[in-house]
Amino acid sequence: MTDSKNSASGGGLSGLLSLASSIKAEKAKETFSGGTPGTFAEKDLITPRDAVDPAYLDFRRHPLLENILAARSFATACGIRVPYFQEMGITDGDRVIIGDREYINYSSYNYLGLNRHPLISRNVYEAAKLYGSSVGASRVVAGERTFHRDLEKKLAALYDAPDALAFVSGHATNVSVISTLFGKGDLILYDALSHNSIIEGVKLSGAQYFPYAHNSMTALRQLLDKNRSRYKRTLIVTEGLFSMDGDIADLPELIRIKKHYGCFLMIDEAHSLGVLGKCGRGLYEYWECDPADTDIWMGTLSKTLAGCGGYIAARQDITDILRCYAPGFVYSVGLSPVVAAAVMTALDLMTAEPERVARVQHNSACFLELLKSAGINTGHALGYAVIPVITRSSRIAALMSEDLFKEGVSVHPIIHPAVPDQEARLRFFITADHTDADLERTAEFLKRLCRKYRLIPD
Ligand SMILES: Cc1ncc(COP(=O)(O)O)c(C=O)c1O
Known part of the structure; x- marks a missing residue:
């Protein structure tokens, strides 16, 4: 602390230096408490800071930064642009402007093409005029508004649930x-391919937890046979439509299991809403199950619903606890009026225009068929909005993304360390706005590139 603002006394540089060395000596005495005080030469004095490995004093040596730099050098070595944090211009339907060029966009979750819908824009504008752009406080204190409850009623109605929370x-x-x-003494079993947000919540809970092999109901039963009786509450949690692979959780079997073993069931519908089921209501509509058999329906407002945020729909006892205790709700601002207006309008449009749901399903099925018939590896994809092209090499995924970009197609590679190299892929998000011509053109490019990189024979 040689800064003059922090000096207690002394004047000029020499005063500061002598003050600094006396503070240093005092610190050294504290460090060596128990030894003989006052006998150290200046060069022998060490401060607690001197004992710290220099790697822990500098974020330039943080392993996460080292990962980032390694990824950048990897991109440079491959002669490709880093495809992340690319500034996107206006996105409209299935198109995006990047720089001064228009691309077919396969990187957006705008599944029903509702973002920038004129009715949503108008209602957002009206909401901002009436309420402003923020509620300015947590709902627990001064942030509660009528539109919050209106939105939650609509979300609860999607699942015929008693309540919802945004x-x-x-x-x-x-x-x-x-x-x-969930907490200490409880057990959580989650699908091994669950989204990061699920895994973070599981770890933070303090409960005992195990992943079960992706979509394996046998593995889940085995874990429950071995562990269920040793814990209090047990949660089974999984994504509905899997965001990386485009396959679907086996809801009927999950319900049978949860009833048999006495567990709670939570389904993350981030990618299912708007995509699965005749009316886009998601996993339970797809499987024709009773939504009341799932304890917690979770979803996001940022994909089909053209907003930002998340929700749960559940019994009142669950929402009562969360309304008073969930830190991300209690200690965070209430949902903004403009987002609530966008989401409520998107929900109304989804219900009023089921043809959008039919279109995203039709487009996805057609694209999957085009790729499969060419022998391209699409992993477990079932033809519902999320369609990966498995390259089994981060390098090839990055190069293919770059080649497609040059052809006017924007799609992101998922590469190591986000997934093991063997699992590297391009991930296509199909929307209701893609045209047959877009999909056919893209499939043709992909065929050519898969041959070029020897992923399919000539
Ligand atoms: C399965 C899943 N759950 C939760 C989230 C988080 O949602 P949000 O991006 O709206 O915060 C995502 C995000 O992509 C997701 O894919």
Whole structure:
């Protein structure tokens, strides 16, 4: 502390230096408490800071930064642009402007093409005029508004649930809900391919937890046979439509299991809403199950619903606990009026225009068929909005993304360390707005590239 603002006394540089060395000597005495005080030469004095490994004093040596730099050098070595944090211009339907060029966009969760819908824009504008752009406080204190409850009623109605609760972030919804409802002495079993937000919530809860092999109901039963009786509450949690692979959780079997073993069941519908089921109501509509057999329906407002945030729909006892104890709800601002207006309008449009749901399903099925018939590896995809092209190499995924970009197609590679190299892929999000011509053109490019990189024979 040689800064003059922090000096207690002394004047000029020499005063500061002598003050600094006396403070240093005092610190050294504290460090060596128990030894003989006052006998150290200046060069022998060490401060607690001197004992710290220099790697822990500098974020330039943080392993996460080292990862980032390694990824950048990897991109440079491959001669490709880093495809992340690319500034996107206006996105409209299935198109995006990047720089001064228009691309077919496969990187957006705008599944029903509702973002920038004129009715949503108008209602957002009206809401901002009436309420402003923020509620300015947590709902627990001064942030509660009528539109919050109106939105939650609509969300609850989607699942015929007694209640719903809206959060300002989808990620925070999973973290807060899981870690508030479950804790020490409880057990959580989650699908091994679950989204990061689920896993963060599970870890934070303090409960014992195990992942079960992806979508394996046998593995789940085995874990329950071995562990269920040793814990109090048990949660089974999974994504509905899997965001990386485009396959679907086996809801009927999950319900049978949860009833048999006495567990709670939570389903993350981030990617299912608007995509699965005749009316886009998601997993339970797809499987024709009773939504009341699932304890916690979770979803995001940021995908089909053209907003930002998350929600749960559940019994009143669950929402009562969360309304008073979930940190991501209690200690965070209430949902903004403009987001609530966008989401309520999107929900109305989804219900009024089921043809949008039919279109995203039709487009996805057609694209999957085009790729499969060319022998391209699409992993477990079932033809519902999320369609990966498995390259089994981060390098090839990055190069293919770059080649497609040059052809006017924007799609992101998922590469190591986000997934093991063997699982590297391009991930296509299909929307209701993609045209047959877009999909056919893209499939043709992909065929050519898969041959070029020897993923399919010539
Ligand atoms: C399965 C899943 N759950 C939760 C989230 C988090 O949602 P949000 O991005 O709205 O915070 C995502 C985000 O992509 C997701 O894919």
